[in-house]
Amino acid sequence: MFSQVLTISRFTIIESLRNRLLLLTILVIGISFALVEFIGDLAITEHRVTQVAILAAFLRMSAVVMLTLFVVSSTVRELNDKTLEMILAMPIRRGNYYLGKLLGYMYIALLVSVIFSVLLLLYADSEQVLIWTISLFLELILVVALSLVMLFTFNQVPSALTGVFIIYGASRIVTSIFLMAKYPIIAHTSVAQQFMDSFIELLTWLLPDLHRFTQTEWLAYNTAEWSMLLPLMGQTLIYLLFLSFIALFDFYRKNF
């Protein structure tokens, strides 16, 4: 079973290399470097903090977008080319296929995280960059799993991408929205407002707390500590299991 998983993950990695994903990553690095150096020249003070804050936010978003696009488009291509059906016609369990894909995409997420962190070393403390990189890797694992869930649910690139970006965006800001709802400027008295407050609170229970991940503050003000990674790993593991079983639930129900 494990050899099947490893074979599928190996071919996933080979596909990413052939699709020049790493080349795209390096291109993003080049653009980021030019952008950040220009921004550094604009700032009249706090050059390093300004550069690192904008660079970290840009790299984080770029990593999420790149990986989502790659995961969704390559899996849709397998669906449309009937490659997936051919694989499943062999004695390969669907669970093994999913696990192989997940492992392969996790390896790519690790490569993307490491490549992006190299640029950050020019502007931030190395220990903080290392903690940030590990956190980004954990965040990208969740993005990969979410992309697979959306794809198995919708089967179409636009719908899957929209679903991923909506849920990812909501996970990033759900804590802020919850605080806004909990401490409003004017008290919420109507039934509709109270329903919305309850719905938002429900979302905080269902969505991962991504605002704790990959914080720019770590790089800007050197506030990260290794102990901060433990709850992030815990959240990643639990939510990865949750997303994986959702994906498998949909995948096993599919008729090819």
Next chain:
Amino acid sequence: MHYNHFLHKDRPVSDVPRSVKILLLSALFLQLMWHSFQEPIVAKADDLPAPLSTRTYVLSSLGEPIAASKFLNLWLQAFDNQPGASISFHQLNYPRLTQWLDTSLELDDRGHYPMLVAARVYGSIKDPDKQRIMTDYVFYKFNENPQKYWRWLAHVVITAKHELKDFDLALKYANALADETAGLDVPYWAKDMKIIVLEDMGQVEAAKILVGALIESKEITDPYELNFLVQKIAVLEEKSLKKRQSVEK
């Protein structure tokens, strides 16, 4: 048909129906006519708008408040350079400017960028009313957090003294700098600015009494500060003597 026809990827232009060619040219002509009836594009400088709430920027930056703060700093700094137009700081709405600086500080409370631009950029224009708005803003922020903002209040003491030529205002800020930073990690030159201001105001006796009281209080433990105060009292004594001698003459 010649075999060349099949070698090229696209068909020749003659294969396009005449109606499509005529309608294409007509559509191009229509676009040019439409554009000619539009108002001419003229550079027009926009006024500084009011900032949105801090939470809006947190949400729109997908939970990256520090990056949003830095981006806002740069946007505000470059606001005087607009497409085809350049506006001077004199034309900026200064009360609204302080709202933007507040928003930036709320997004990143560890940043000093807004205070630097308030004290040294927007506070350096040759418009006393607008300079006072900025100096009062720095004073207001200092009172919120003296440990964090003392250095900017020191800047505006200089601004009040040398640019606004308002010694009473400079003394007010210098007094706050001394009183609110007692026990805090603030260098002595900042805490003792009120002595310099009093001296420059010609209130030599008051400055002398202040320095003497500081030395006698035994609160000053920094040897450099003690040395400065001892030297200062000697200078003030000399000034006081010269003043008495000139009055007697």
